[in-house]
Amino acid sequence: MQTQLPAEFIATDRGRRANEILRSCVHCGFCNATCPTYQLSGDELDGPRGRIYLIKELFEGEESPARATQHLDRCLTCRACETTCPSGVAYGELADIARMQIGSRRPGFNGALRLFLQWLVPNAGRLRLLSRVGRFARFLLPQALAAQVPDSVTQGLAENTQGSKQVLLLQGCAQQVTTGGVNESLQALLAQLDVGVVTAPQEGCCGSLDMHLGDEDKTLRAVRNNVDALFPHLNQVDAIVSTASGCGITVKDYGKLLAADPAYAERAARVAEATRDVSEYLGGLTAKLAAKFPGKRVAWHPPCSLQHGQQVEGLVEKLLIGAGYELLPVADAHLCCGSAGTYSVLQPDWSDQLRQNKLHALQSHQPDLIATANVGCQTHLASAANTPVLHWIELLS
Ligand code: SF4
Ligand code: SF4
Structure with a gap:
């Protein structure tokens, strides 16, 4: 694509990168075929x-x-x-650059909701407290927000430093409050494999929420905080492991996000290199894993952050089949379930439609269980599913 971006913008790192990405697009339109929002609206401007x-x-x-x-x-x-594009256009990075240029502020109720989510979600303490209150005051909340209040609130993980080696587990902010059992299940599983789990007490939000809302200052503050929290552990652990693919994808990008910061660039790159989705870590171990619910039929939903963002495909399926589960076919597995971070709150109509479509596809062969790999997808799908929705780690023992 021809571009004529202002010279002063191209002189910046961000402008140069945006120009590179824009020029790599040949405008063929293949990507529209797999874009969920284009499929919903049919409007060219709602496609990539x-x-x-x-x-x-x-x-x-x-x-x-x-x-x-x-x-x-x-x-x-x-x-x-991005998965569909034959020219390798880094759309996600371009969208994030554009959002940073636009900024995070929006007028009216939507703007207030964005500020509230930025205040609440990245802080596990606030999220835990308000989730407890929200359970009793759900009827007072707007519908999109009420649907996000968890039925139970979980605690962070206590370390287990036993084992011939150890991993540093990213606890996540929403993950440890709404689906903390996932990290406990992983800890129990790893203990059987003689792997201990340590945590970083100063770990905060990975920064993805602020990044996708276009708030550069808060994003970089969160990323620097986590580099400071995680880096000192690197010499003692086998890997940094994430059970939430939406957090893992962002931590894997820390090197890129702080590349221009001489005080952090090297440490951020080391943290990013050490980070693995839990499927990559377990897939690299030779131990055989067993099914916790033998004989059950499972519909697998790979989160976008795993299959498109981290480009990790086939590993979870292999581990679940290896443990003895029957995996059912699921149509349109490449499509988003509509959770997408804060999307389910900020764009509730499209999010609901995508969830309905996804649940129809997942439940069409009457599975016993639905499995996924990210806290957002898990809670979003569970709030409307007729079938239990679990993290795939909870299926193994
Ligand atoms: S498929 Fe790739 S090159 Fe073609 S229009 Fe989409 S982003 Fe551009
Ligand atoms: S990121 Fe998803 S919703 Fe956005 S343009 Fe690409 S395919 Fe469409």
Whole structure:
């Protein structure tokens, strides 16, 4: 694609990278075929090709920021378009650059909701407290927010330093409050494999929520905090492991996010290199894992952050089949379930529609269990499913 971005913008790291990505797009439109929002609206501007064009026009000063913002806010950042694109266009990175340029502020109720989510979700203490209160005051909350209040609240993990080797577990902010049993299950599983689990007490939010909302300052503050918290452990652990693929994908990007910061660049890159999704870590061990629910039929939902973002495919399926589960076919497995971080709260109508479509696909062969790999997908699907939805780690023993 031809671009004419302002010279002063191209002189910045961000502008140079945006220009590179824009120029790599040949505008073929193949990506529209796998874009969930394009499928819902049929509007070119709600597909990746249209959004790329809007971003180019925005940077060139030819597009109204309000229109570009509306269509970018409707993007799930699922990155299915990247998996499909034959030219290797890094759409997700371009969208994040555009969001940082636009900024996180929005007018009206939506703007207030964004600020509230930024205040609440990245702080496990606040999230735990308000989740407890929210269970009794659900009827007072807007519907989209009420649906996010967990039925039970879980605690963070206590360390187990026993084992011939150890991993550093990312506890996550929403994960440890809403589905803390997942990390406990992993800890029990690893103990059987003679692997201990340590935690970093100063670990905070990975930064993904602020990043996708376009708040650069808060994103980089969260990333630096975590580099400070995680880096000192690197010499004692086999890997940094994440059970939430939405957090893992962001930590794997820390090197890129702090590349221009001489005080952090090297440590951030080391933290990123050491980070593994739990399927990558367990897949690298030779031990055979057993099924906790033998004979059950499972429908597997690979989160976008795992299959498109981290490009980790086939590992969970292999581990579950190896443990003895029957995996059922699921149509349109590449499509997002509509959770997408804060999307389910900020874009509830499209999010609901995507969840309905996903549950229809997952439940069409009457599975006993639905398995996934990210806290957001798990809670979003569970709130409307007729079938129990678990993290795949909870299926193993
Ligand atoms: S992002 Fe890729 S698939 Fe989509 S229009 Fe550009 S080159 Fe084609
Ligand atoms: S990230 Fe997902 S929703 Fe956004 S343009 Fe790409 S495929 Fe569409």
